[in-house]
Amino acid sequence: MEHEEVTIRRGRRSGLTMIIAIHSRALGPAVGGVRLRRYPGWRDGLEDALRLSEAMTCKCAAAGLPFGGAKSVLALDGETPLTPALRQAALEDLGEFIQSFDGSYLAGPDVGTGPADMVVLRQRTPHAFCLPEEYGGTGTSSIPTAVGVLAALRAGVRHLFGTGTDGLTVVISGMGSVGSLIAQGLPGARILVSDVDESKRDDRFEWVPPEKAFTTKADVLVPAAVGGVLGPDTEINARLVVGPANNQLTTDAVADELAAKGIVWIPDFVASAGGVVYTLGREIEALSHDEAMARVEAIGDTVAALLAADTTPLAAAKELAAARLKPR
Numbered sequence: 001m002e003h004e005e006v007t008i009r010r011g012r013r014s015g016l017t018m019i020i021a022i023h024s025r026a027l028g029p030a031v032g033g034v035r036l037r038r039y040p041g042w043r044d045g046l047e048d049a050l051r052l053s054e055a056m057t058c059k060c061a062a063a064g065l066p067f068g069g070a071k072s073v074l075a076l077d078g079e080t081p082l083t084p085a086l087r088q089a090a091l092e093d094l095g096e097f098i099q100s101f102d103g104s105y106l107a108g109p110d111v112g113t114g115p116a117d118m119v120v121l122r123q124r125t126p127h128a129f130c131l132p133e134e135y136g137g138t139g140t141s142s143i144p145t146a147v148g149v150l151a152a153l154r155a156g157v158r159h160l161f162g163t164g165t166d167g168l169t170v171v172i173s174g175m176g177s178v179g180s181l182i183a184q185g186l187p188g189a190r191i192l193v194s195d196v197d198e199s200k201r202d203d204r205f206e207w208v209p210p211e212k213a214f215t216t217k218a219d220v221l222v223p224a225a226v227g228g229v230l231g232p233d234t235e236i237n238a239r240l241v242v243g244p245a246n247n248q249l250t251t252d253a254v255a256d257e258l259a260a261k262g263i264v265w266i267p268d269f270v271a272s273a274g275g276v277v278y279t280l281g282r283e284i285e286a287l288s289h290d291e292a293m294a295r296v297e298a299i300g301d302t303v304a305a306l307l308a309a310d311t312t313p314l315a316a317a318k319e320l321a322a323a324r325l326k327p328r
């Protein structure tokens with residue numbers, strides 16, 4: 001096992017399996033979101049926690065943050081209804097669990113949780129961030145995440161096409177909180193959007209059925225939905241792939257296969273770091289909004305440097321993260 005510490009506990013109020021995976025604290029306290037979702041079994045939740053906490057270590061190290069990587073999972077089974085009472089009990093259980101790490105693990109929102117849930121965690125531990133603004137936090141991280149992806153996208157476009165984004169065709173797969181902001185952030189481009197949820201259709205943009213999103217001819221494809229979408233046989237009809245979805249590749253080898261096909265893939269842990277860069281900068285390092293946003297915009301410089309390397313962007317990003325993680 002490469003992780004520093006993995007602890008599994010049953011919530012005494014909720015009865016839910018809780019997993020906290022600490023991948024690394026080499027650079028500072030480990031940070032990572034709380035994922036609350038259904039799994040076929042808790043071991044699947046454990047798999048998720050192991051994978052996602054490792055990705056957080058890479059994300060923080062590549063972004064130059066003084067933090068390590070972690071993840072919490074609250075594993076729901078297939079049938080128990082998630083009532084408000086169960087949610088409250090699970091968060092109180094997790095808050096106590098987080099507190100037992102004595103500040104060496106800092107929790108934020110992830111899939112299935114949001115800023116309001118962080119308020120419940122705070123009742124049991126001070127080590128929860130991304131609270132709503134009225135509680136002194138920075139609220140949702142979607143805006144800085146989208147700003148970071150847009151900076152990465154512009155750097156990729158400059159490298160590949162030597163231009164800005166005006167006139168390019170961009171397909172966005174996933175019109176959730178981040179994808180919809182990205183769509184609005186490219187006013188001169190032709191934007192095609194796609195989602196499994198038809199209610200996410202937006203009259204301002206052309207609609208593509210979800211099964212056609214990756215094969216539609218475009219200059220840029222933005223995966224903004226779920227992970228595991230890029231495998232060895234995935235057909236893609238765009239030259240540049242860059243988006244916020246975590247863990248997009250089914251295996252690291254896919255990065256080499258994409259490169260061999262002439263497709264530039266920007267590592268997700270670099271492109272999607274804006275939320276964590278901004279939130280931790282504001283809430284832990286007490287930076288101003290402008291200072292924290294300047295760090296988010298700097299994701300574009302990181303991407304430009306990765307693209308200048310003579311390896312794939314993934315290999316270059318892993319090298320960058322490993323160099324920062326090396327004991328001095």
Ligand SMILES: NC(=O)c1ccc[n+]([C@@H]2O[C@H](COP(=O)([O-])OP(=O)(O)OC[C@H]3O[C@@H](n4cnc5c(N)ncnc54)[C@H](O)[C@@H]3O)[C@@H](O)[C@H]2O)c1
Nearest residue numbers: 141142145174175176177178195196197225244245246275
């Ligand atoms: N919100 C953040 O700050 C942040 C930070 C880093 C990474 N991410 C990652 O970015 C991605 C998007 O985040 P979000 O906050 O916008 O999530 P979200 O839940 O608001 O939106 C996801 C959207 O994807 C759609 N979707 C689900 N499966 C799909 C599929 N197979 N094809 C097309 N659409 C599909 C959903 O209907 C939803 O509209 C997630 O993978 C998330 O983990 C988010």
